[in-house]
Amino acid sequence: MAWTRKILRVNLTAGTCTEEPLNMQWAQDYLGSRGLASKYLISEIDPKVDPLSPDNKMIMATGPLTGTMASTGGRYTVVTKGPLTGAIACSNSGGFFGAEMKFAGWDMIIFEGKSPKPVYLFVENEKAELRDASHLWGKSCWETEEIIKSQHQDPQIRISSIGKAGENQVLYACVVNDLHRAAGRSGVGAVMGSKNLKAVALRGTRGVGNVKDFPAFMKATNEAKKVLHDNAVTGQGLPKYGTQVLMNVINEIGALPTRNHRDVQFEDASKISAEAMHEKRESDGKTHLVTNAACFGCTIACGRISEIDKGHFTVKNSPKYWGASGGLEYEAAWALGAANGVGDLEALQYANLICNEQGMDPISFGATVGAAMELYEMGVLTAEQIGIDSPFGSAEALAKMVEMTAVGEGFGKELGMGSKRLCAKYGHPELSMSVKGQEFPAYDSRGIQGMGLAYATSNRGACHLRGYTVASEVLGIPVKTDPLATDGKPELVKAFQDATAVFDSAGICVFTSFAWTLADVQPQLDAACEGEWTMDKLNEVGERIWNMERMFNNAAGFTAKDDNLPPRLTQEPAKTGPAKGLVNGLAKMLPEYYQVRGWTPEGEPTADTRQRLGL
Amino acid sequence: MQITFKLFASLSDYLPPDRKGNVLSLQVAEGTTVQQMIRDYRIPEMSAHLVLVNGVYIPPSARADRALTDGDELAIWPPIAGG
Numbered sequence: 001m002a003w004t005r006k007i008l009r010v011n012l013t014a015g016t017c018t019e020e021p022l023n024m025q026w027a028q029d030y031l032g033s034r035g036l037a038s039k040y041l042i043s044e045i046d047p048k049v050d051p052l053s054p055d056n057k058m059i060m061a062t063g064p065l066t067g068t069m070a071s072t073g074g075r076y077t078v079v080t081k082g083p084l085t086g087a088i089a090c091s092n093s094g095g096f097f098g099a100e101m102k103f104a105g106w107d108m109i110i111f112e113g114k115s116p117k118p119v120y121l122f123v124e125n126e127k128a129e130l131r132d133a134s135h136l137w138g139k140s141c142w143e144t145e146e147i148i149k150s151q152h153q154d155p156q157i158r159i160s161s162i163g164k165a166g167e168n169q170v171l172y173a174c175v176v177n178d179l180h181r182a183a184g185r186s187g188v189g190a191v192m193g194s195k196n197l198k199a200v201a202l203r204g205t206r207g208v209g210n211v212k213d214f215p216a217f218m219k220a221t222n223e224a225k226k227v228l229h230d231n232a233v234t235g236q237g238l239p240k241y242g243t244q245v246l247m248n249v250i251n252e253i254g255a256l257p258t259r260n261h262r263d264v265q266f267e268d269a270s271k272i273s274a275e276a277m278h279e280k281r282e283s284d285g286k287t288h289l290v291t292n293a294a295c296f297g298c299t300i301a302c303g304r305i306s307e308i309d310k311g312h313f314t315v316k317n318s319p320k321y322w323g324a325s326g327g328l329e330y331e332a333a334w335a336l337g338a339a340n341g342v343g344d345l346e347a348l349q350y351a352n353l354i355c356n357e358q359g360m361d362p363i364s365f366g367a368t369v370g371a372a373m374e375l376y377e378m379g380v381l382t383a384e385q386i387g388i389d390s391p392f393g394s395a396e397a398l399a400k401m402v403e404m405t406a407v408g409e410g411f412g413k414e415l416g417m418g419s420k421r422l423c424a425k426y427g428h429p430e431l432s433m434s435v436k437g438q439e440f441p442a443y444d445s446r447g448i449q450g451m452g453l454a455y456a457t458s459n460r461g462a463c464h465l466r467g468y469t470v471a472s473e474v475l476g477i478p479v480k481t482d483p484l485a486t487d488g489k490p491e492l493v494k495a496f497q498d499a500t501a502v503f504d505s506a507g508i509c510v511f512t513s514f515a516w517t518l519a520d521v522q523p524q525l526d527a528a529c530e531g532e533w534t535m536d537k538l539n540e541v542g543e544r545i546w547n548m549e550r551m552f553n554n555a556a557g558f559t560a561k562d563d564n565l566p567p568r569l570t571q572e573p574a575k576t577g578p579a580k581g582l583v584n585g586l587a588k589m590l591p592e593y594y595q596v597r598g599w600t601p602e603g604e605p606t607a608d609t610r611q612r613l614g615l
Numbered sequence: 616m617q618i619t620f621k622l623f624a625s626l627s628d629y630l631p632p633d634r635k636g637n638v639l640s641l642q643v644a645e646g647t648t649v650q651q652m653i654r655d656y657r658i659p660e661m662s663a664h665l666v667l668v669n670g671v672y673i674p675p676s677a678r679a680d681r682a683l684t685d686g687d688e689l690a691i692w693p694p695i696a697g698g
Binding site for chain 2: 232241274475477482
């Protein structure tokens with residue numbers, strides 16, 4: 001069946017693993033993965049809990065389509081209260097780990113408490129046990145995978161783990177699975193580290209069977225796959241160029257945040273773009289890009305696998321980085337590159353490899369480096385404090401900083417706290433390019449107005465994956481809207497936010513939404529899941545999930561004042577490009593958004609809205 | 616007049632083989648339109664998806680009438696996306 005109807009509850013304090021039935025009424029109301037796991041989390045923790053305390057919980061969850069024949073049905077999420085933001089955190093990852101969890105017979109795993117010593121969870125179908133991880137503590141994500149597979153003599157085990165960043169509770173530490181896929185944002189890896197949980201290793205051989213109407217499911221998934229195949233974006237553009245193709249696009253429209261958002265266009269954007277990854281290097285005659293790659297069940301295959309220049313200063317004495325590995329994707333390339341003014345593709349890939357190896361979110365890390373470089377250029381930070389001269393554009397500084405942060409040495413400890421805390425400590429909180437403590441991704445909201453509202457209202461802090469209006473405002477998906485206009489953006493942002501909550505909760509990749517609408521997902525869910533899954537129900541589920549997350553954040557202490565952007569984006573006009581002279585029009589959009597949402601002027605869902613959504 | 620012409624992603628195949636990168640600096644006749652450039656370089660209509668002049672989107676309905684002026688930068692992509 002789409003849901004296995006089973007939850008594994010792991011009490012790390014007591015060292016117990018217990019099976020529980022899935023609450024099927026909640027499954028009908030919140031679908032799975034992001035929505036359902038958030039419902040469990042919110043029902044079980046105090047919203048004001050310290051995210052890094054044993055009283056916080058962490059849930060790894062699949063959706064009803066995870067592990068099935070639905071295209072991209074390999075996604076899983078890590079849900080917890082995030083240490084970077086203090087808001088609800090829900091980080092989504094591809095690879096093969098999510099499907100393996102389903103194959104082992106579990107919809108989700110709830111971790112609670114804190115182990116007295118490092119452990120890892122080993123699950124083999126219905127058998128689950130905590131095992132000593134003292135030999136793994138201090139190891140990277142890559143080493144951890146290798147050791148566990150070797151130890152169990154099973155190369156088919158799927159593993160999610162933390163590296164040194166998670167152990168050291170870097171506030172933007174990731175949980176990494178399958179070497180280079182990650183539940184990347186909001187510091188879910190730090191929560192895992194705080195619980196002394198090094199890894200989760202899964203082996204499942206049960207498959208996923210008993211979907212509600214198998215013939216209808218086969219028909220629906222085949223038709224939906226054809227839509228992906230026939231679409232020029234998902235059938236051709238993403239497999240060949242990956243997400244990185246956006247580098248030149250976003251630079252051209254004047255919305256590529258550069259040098260900590262001082263500028264909106266980067267003069268070296270072409271050097272770190274998808275096109276550059278296809279060009280032969282002068283040094284060795286090889287292309288940076290080796291091949292594309294797909295996660296479980298994916299018929300798009302947007303992933304990038306690259307090989308770094310062995311003679312580059314970052315790796316010439318480190319052969320372990322010479323092999324083909326994951327990256328660069330657009331967000332990482334931007335954050336490690338344009339955000340810091342670094343136009344050295346190989347240096348970006350090196351920093352990306354370290355982020356994968358030791359489990360750090362390259363977006364928040366890169367953006368924090370950008371803040372540090374601005375503080376350095378202002379004379380607030382010195383080379384002595386940082387450990388290296390750190391002007392914008394220094395690939396050497398980027399490489400040094402990623403090494404220090406990954407292992408928690410020197411100034412890396414401060415970088416590991418994220419830009420909000422770093423900038424506050426040095427007297428310039430306005431220089432943190434973040435919302436609710438989480439750093440922006442790769443779109444400047446002066447040049448893409450709707451993204452300013454999407455960032456300000458994102459339930460997990462600044463994020464592009466909670467309401468990707470770039471699709472409409474820039475790429476014309478599903479319809480083209482004007483990126484410089486604010487009119488109509490509150491409705492657009494809400495529509496993207498609610499629909500994305502459904503895609504995430506189904507267990508599929510949001511990139512399908514470049515070709516699919518909810519109308520393509522609905523027949524797949526309706527055939528797979530018991531109950532009747534109409535378009536109306538899906539729209540309601542998406543809106544319910546969004547409001548539930550919002551209510552948690554409100555209870556955690558967030559108010560309308562936190563739906564804000566840094567003054568740089570609302571007071572300092574863009575200097576170049578189509579948005580020259582513009583700031584973000586958040587003040588105009590936000591009250592309209594609250595109205596569209598059915599919220600009070602204080603940003604809280606009204607009683608009518610709560611009642612309508614059963615909250 | 617002089618313009619800058621940029622073709623990205625798979626459209627770079629429509630640039631001359633001896634070009635460097637994705638950018639050409641071109642002399643074109645006064646009054647040359649966006650549509651003429653697309654046709655002159657034999658770019659399939661369906662592939663000229665995202666068409667920008669100086670970073671501003673030119674919808675299909677406006678391409679035949681949008682005359683380029685000296686110093687303009689015309690950039691074109693096929694259907695692409697990322698995130």
